[in-house]
Amino acid sequence: MQFFKETHIDILGKRKFAYMFSGSLILIGIISLIVHGGPKYGIDFTGGTSLEIKFEKNISAGDIRNSINKIGYGSAEIKRIGVPEDHQFIIRVEQMGEGADAATVMENQLTKDYPDNKYDVRSAVEIGPKIGGELRRAAVVAILVSLLGILIYVSARFEFKFAIGAVVALFHDVMITLGVFSLLNLEISLAIVAAFLTIVGYSLNDTIVVYDRIRENAKIIRRDSAENIMNISINQTLSRTIITSLTTLIVVVVLYLIGGEVIHDFSFALIVGVVIGTYSSIFVASPVVLEWSKRTASKKGQVLLMRSTR
């Protein structure tokens, strides 16, 4: 069985289209981010209280809001999750209780207001504002540290320009996924940041495979142009890239469909990331290396792919 026999697609020749495609995706994401006033952070980052609750009988979000308003928690966000028959809600308030915690205060009020409608507390999360700030910082540091680690490793194993290509591709992936989350108004929680880092690792994995082939081919096919060598290498690894993406996509889609509410958004981020990451390792990473080589080599009039090969 084989989906791709030997392919000969001029990928580098179409790189202008890829730039436009990627550019517009990123632009849409940035516009959405500006319109929404930045990413929508989950309580991991903002601090506050979130209560997930499942009632036995029918109740509307308005009923719950009335109850929460009585306590004086004004800007509560009440969201129904699952199918309506689940009677399941997430209640989010900015407050973190003093003395008794906010989750308990809300539970008590709901019991008082709707004594006949029993409920089951699925989860309760309270995050102090201080922790929120710390986690935000930690998330940024984590992303920067991993990008730096990648930059160093790829520079050491290949060359600096390859590292630039890889990091641009990763940045591209994270920006687009962030944009998709903003467009769909999904929250950026700690788990989503973890998903971003996983996407970074995954997309890089794909990119490295292509780079490896370029390095190998650069040694064998010395006389050819950098563009051709890259094209050959991407085509040779295309089958592998697609197959691996497919197997990974299979499992994350399964995770998304039946993994349950807790990791729903997490697996959604992975789906977007795997698709975008595969695309970027083919259409973004290598073209960026080529552009970089052309700019630095223009004085000598020759594009060097690998210093070590000459």
Next chain:
Amino acid sequence: MPRNQLLKVVFVLALIVGSLFSLYPTFQLGGMQKNETFLVSRITKLTGLTKTDIEVGLTEGTLESKVRDHTSQDSLENALQLADHLIKLNTKIIKVEGKAIRRGLDLQGGTYLVYEVDLPQLLNDVAKNKDQRLIDIIKATQKQAEQSGNDFFDVLQENFRSRNVRLNRYFGRKGETDDDIIKELLKASEDAIDRTIAILRNRVDQFGVSEPSITKQGTRRIVIELAGIQNIQRAKKVIGTTALLEFKLVRDSEMVWSVLNDIDRVMRLKRKGQQPAKVDTAKLAEADTTQFKEGKKAENKEVSLSDLFGGDTSQTKAGKDTSLLVDQNTFNEKPFTSLLRQVTGRYSNVISVPIQNVAAVQRILQLPEVRQVIPSDSEFLWRIKPVVVGENSYQQLYLVKKEPELLGSTLTDAKVQISGGAQSLTSGAAVVNFQLNSEGTKTFAKVTGMNVGKQLAIVLDHHIAMAPNIKGKIPSGSGQIEGMSSIDEAKDLALVLRAGALPAPVYAITENTVGPSLGHDSIQKGQKSAIIGLLLVVLFMIFYYRGSGAIADFALLLNIVFILAFMAGFHATLTLPGIAGIILTVGMAVDANVLIFERIREELRTGKTIRASIDSGYSHAFKTILDANVTTLITAIVLYSFGTGPIKGFALTLSIGIIASMFTAIFVTRLIYDIITSRVALKKLSI
């Protein structure tokens, strides 16, 4: 079979056997837990005990007596037998649990709490002299450290330096350098946290939670994980109580009066120039209260906060209900005392504050000019709970000597007792009896002997628990604390007193509770998606790579066995994101094989022999796999060091999966190919 091939096979088989051995307790546990659920439901049916009752009974070792109390005679024998089975099973489960994969709180339900030690309070406690400047510096440090995320002690040192104040003015010895003092303070705070952890562990253990985890995080945080706990509110109260027990002498009425007069004077000056409050909406006085001190019947009236504090509305924004209850006859003359009442039949030096006035009184006592007129060796303390007289509640205020006579650290034991005796007011209520050590007993005897007729307040966390009259010298070193509203409350108080006071207060900054129903759903859904995802990938590999796909599938299964065995062996925690990590590994682990197989196909196309193709396929792919996996590993390790709880679980399974896949996808599959090709002369490779 060649010798080195045989060695490799033996090595792989040994690993598999070892893994299965390490996984055995986890399988065993699954069956045991099913049995347990069954037994519990049988006992519930027979006795009417709830699941919670049974669990608490198991941890406290009181299950048998509970069953005896709740079961009718005819089914008692049967129920006791079941209970006996359950107890035996439970001890086995606890033993096996220590060797099995631990399920994270998100899978079994439970609470994850992060506490922070109150460093400012700790510094305040160890300071040689405490003045406003020190308080200001500590406050500023706390705020800056929070905003910048820098280390508390670095910011503290910087703050002292920028204000040109030497640290040895407040801490350490004379002549010590700032650096040395910071080092000492750092050590003191570390000590305090270690002691806090020890005490909290002691408390949580007594509370009866299975496998509680209490760990230090950073320099001032404590993470507490409680699995499947039934009453979170109660547990949090037990953990969060500082339990600082002090014995302080209550000042007599003459001194109280003179201090109140001084405060009235200050408040009168403060209100000067204000319109006298209007006296039209007067309410009738309650029959059982009188004006404080003068003994006349109080004529209650409602005024607003701004009447009291003047036009300064910035102070009145907080409360919703700002109306106060004052005595209209004395309000203008004695603004402070008019807020206070005396409840008939109580000690004359105890001030009762109507509940709606408490906030205002608290604020007045905080005013700098008021603090100046309170003698420096005395302080006002509130009683823990309000008293109810008729329809009204009053919070009581005591003036006590600041210096404690005796500390709770001399306490050796505390027990709950249900007080008996029909004539006693407190009969039937729970009290806590405590016993002091020999040194404490001596001091206690001396203090009680010297202060007969006075009141000795028992102060818990800066609130008065009770303030009995000393009737005579107490030589036994034992005493009693009353006033608990339930047996549980008394039990918890005795528990925290026994475990000892925390060196500094702690407060919760994060709480994450997962209900058992969500945990149960998560496990089921996680397992289901893992199995379906795995099945699809396995089928795809066979469909796409035929025989070679089957070899890769074998490696994949082995990979999962290794991940789980590693987790069981190191007693690591499996979380829902951890399951996601395993699932993701399934997708990514086949990547190594895809790389190899694609390479072999390429080599075959160039016309090489099967063996040569396999050889060069593996050797070419190896370098790529290594590079690709190292970079993924970098991000997984970053993830592990930055993430908390569940995220760590994800990074862990992902990392183990990547490393294990290098072994299974390269070494094991190669071995299988070698064995096949060395025995059979393949005409065509199934790939």
